[in-house]
Amino acid sequence: MTDVTTPKENLVMNHLVSLTYSEELTPILERYVDALIDGRIVGHKCPQCGRVYVPGKGYCPICVVPTTDKDEVEVSDHGTVTGFTIITPVAYYGQTETEPFVYASVLLDGSSGNLGGQDIVGVPHDQLHSGMRVRAVWKPPAERSAEGVSNRGWGSVASVIDAFEWTGEPDADRSVYEEHIF
Amino acid sequence: MAATDIAVVGYAQTPSVRMARESEVQLLVPIVSEALARAGLDRREVGFTCAGSCDYLTGGPFAFVSNLEAAGAWPPISESHVEMDGAWALYEAWVRLQHGDIDTALVFGSGKSSPSKPEEMWAQQLDPYYLAPLGVDPASLAGIQARALLDSGKATERDFAEVVARNRRNAKNNPNAQVAGDYSVEALLEAPYVRAPLRAHDFPPISDGAVAVVLARGDRARALCDRPAWIRGLDHRIEVHQPGMRDLTSSTSTTLAARKAGYDGGPLDVIELSSTFSPQELILREALGLAADANVNPSGGALAANPVMATGLVRIVEVAQRIVEGSAHSGLAHATGGQVLQHNLVCLMEGD
Numbered sequence: 001m002t003d004v005t006t007p008k009e010n011l012v013m014n015h016l017v018s019l020t021y022s023e024e025l026t027p028i029l030e031r032y033v034d035a036l037i038d039g040r041i042v043g044h045k046c047p048q049c050g051r052v053y054v055p056g057k058g059y060c061p062i063c064v065v066p067t068t069d070k071d072e073v074e075v076s077d078h079g080t081v082t083g084f085t086i087i088t089p090v091a092y093y094g095q096t097e098t099e100p101f102v103y104a105s106v107l108l109d110g111s112s113g114n115l116g117g118q119d120i121v122g123v124p125h126d127q128l129h130s131g132m133r134v135r136a137v138w139k140p141p142a143e144r145s146a147e148g149v150s151n152r153g154w155g156s157v158a159s160v161i162d163a164f165e166w167t168g169e170p171d172a173d174r175s176v177y178e179e180h181i182f
Numbered sequence: 183m184a185a186t187d188i189a190v191v192g193y194a195q196t197p198s199v200r201m202a203r204e205s206e207v208q209l210l211v212p213i214v215s216e217a218l219a220r221a222g223l224d225r226r227e228v229g230f231t232c233a234g235s236c237d238y239l240t241g242g243p244f245a246f247v248s249n250l251e252a253a254g255a256w257p258p259i260s261e262s263h264v265e266m267d268g269a270w271a272l273y274e275a276w277v278r279l280q281h282g283d284i285d286t287a288l289v290f291g292s293g294k295s296s297p298s299k300p301e302e303m304w305a306q307q308l309d310p311y312y313l314a315p316l317g318v319d320p321a322s323l324a325g326i327q328a329r330a331l332l333d334s335g336k337a338t339e340r341d342f343a344e345v346v347a348r349n350r351r352n353a354k355n356n357p358n359a360q361v362a363g364d365y366s367v368e369a370l371l372e373a374p375y376v377r378a379p380l381r382a383h384d385f386p387p388i389s390d391g392a393v394a395v396v397l398a399r400g401d402r403a404r405a406l407c408d409r410p411a412w413i414r415g416l417d418h419r420i421e422v423h424q425p426g427m428r429d430l431t432s433s434t435s436t437t438l439a440a441r442k443a444g445y446d447g448g449p450l451d452v453i454e455l456s457s458t459f460s461p462q463e464l465i466l467r468e469a470l471g472l473a474a475d476a477n478v479n480p481s482g483g484a485l486a487a488n489p490v491m492a493t494g495l496v497r498i499v500e501v502a503q504r505i506v507e508g509s510a511h512s513g514l515a516h517a518t519g520g521q522v523l524q525h526n527l528v529c530l531m532e533g534d
Contacts, residue, residue: 013311015310015314015315017306019238019241019298019299019302019303019306020298020299020302021241021297021298022297023201023296023297024203026203026204026205026208027203027204028208057207057208057251058204058205058208058211059207059208059211059251059252061251061254061255061256062254062256063254064211064214064215064225064251064252064253064254066211066212151205152240152241152242152245
């Protein structure tokens with residue numbers, strides 16, 4: 001029987017791979033980014049089912065019908081927290097956070113899907129809850145950029161919106177967010 | 183015994199371009215709809231969906247998942263994906279149709295080569311110990327293959343140039359082609375080597391593109407299409423991964439796939455080969471036993487448009503389209519995967 005406790009020399013061959021990709025944003029994302037830098041959040045509204053995708057996809061994945069600039073709509077920068085996680089960071093390569101932080105999903109008014117991974121500021125972590133009404137804290141116009149928005153991403157807003165804060169409004173009705181808890 | 187009553191009844195493809203601004207799924211949405219519309223089939227009626235694409239090419243993990251949105255995955259559908267050319271997605275759908283419980287399938291293949299550096303990315307397809315760390319790219323391997331072919335006495339550089347001139351001439355009639363025109367063999371032979379003995383024109387263009395196919399079986403195929411392109415035989419065979427361990431001047435796997443698909447070497451109206459480097463057309467012609475005057479690559483083939491991961495399925499569409507439209511009765515399409523013709527698929531088609 002093999003003695004599994006005996007240390008053995010491991011044969012390791014390093015093969016570090018670096019692949020380069022470069023591409024322009026799709027025309028739809030280009031318009032989305034231009035609007036973000038302008039302080040507006042735009043998406044596409046499906047002409048068939050009325051769902052609003054932020055950013056627009058160029059089609060509705062539910063109805064499989066194309067959407068174009070003509071279907072572009074602006075959504076609010078106010079929304080409702082549908083769900084959240086308080087992440088306590090552990091040290092690993094690339095981790096820059098040291099203190100517990102918020103990772104919240106925000107359903108913007110007028111959008112059919114959540115904006116994921118948002119920070120909520122000004123609210124003690126133990127008071128965060130689904131249904132909380134929040135609004136975007138925009139970066140100053142001069143600091144906004146297209147960084148973080150890519151054809152492979154999910155429409156990140158991190159390069160234009162720092163975080164979300166409580167609006168002071170009462171909570172949204174459960175029916176607003178119960179289908180969007182994620 | 184494989185079924186012989188499965189047919190191509192709908193198809194659509196994008197033009198092949200050097201760089202498409204749209205994302206891969208945005209390329210797919212209109213052509214999947216067009217292929218279904220051509221067959222007169224509602225997407226909710228499709229029995230099985232299978233796609234071929236490559237996440238390395240896109241540069242995004244799980245990129246293939248968003249491609250599925252082009253098929254409409256709500257309400258939930260039965261689907262699969264191959265990290266291979268769409269021709270292999272068609273193979274899987276063809277096998278699935280033989281279960282007998284469904285009679286339609288949707289297949290698509292898509293690829294954007296423009297964002298990546300193909301010479302960097304495709305080197306990763308090789309074994310991680312000997313070849314990938316060297317950064318051996320497809321063009322270099324094709325150069326080695328071409329050199330072996332010259333040394334074997336089976337071909338000359340003039341033969342390579344003649345393949346290029348003919349394919350580019352044929353491509354003039356193909357609105358989806360990327361490279362087309364009249365070129366003299368003499369002028370082509372004056373071009374400098376890029377990977378000796380290969381010149382730039384012996385390489386395929388770098389392409390973005392997508393293609394979709396609708397398959398149907400038996401009476402359903404006849405109901406959906408006046409002249410279905412029946413798949414009479416379909417087979418694929420693979421050779422060893424290490425290019426140094428096989429004879430690069432021949433394609434045993436193609437010969438075997440053709441035989442298993444039922445091709446007897448007889449005359450065919452149209453043949454479409456995925457020969458992405460010009461010498462490969464000569465190797466494939468020999469492997470299939472084609473006559474010198476065979477109608478090879480009337481579309482211009484992969485030298486005129488090479489949307490990787492769609493190129494092979496485009497070959498099937500080029501043959502099927504000619505059968506459906508009535509300009510051909512019989513044809514053979516070939517697809518390839520891996521490096522320098524490692525893996526080969528042969529699809530034999532026929533009209534009623």
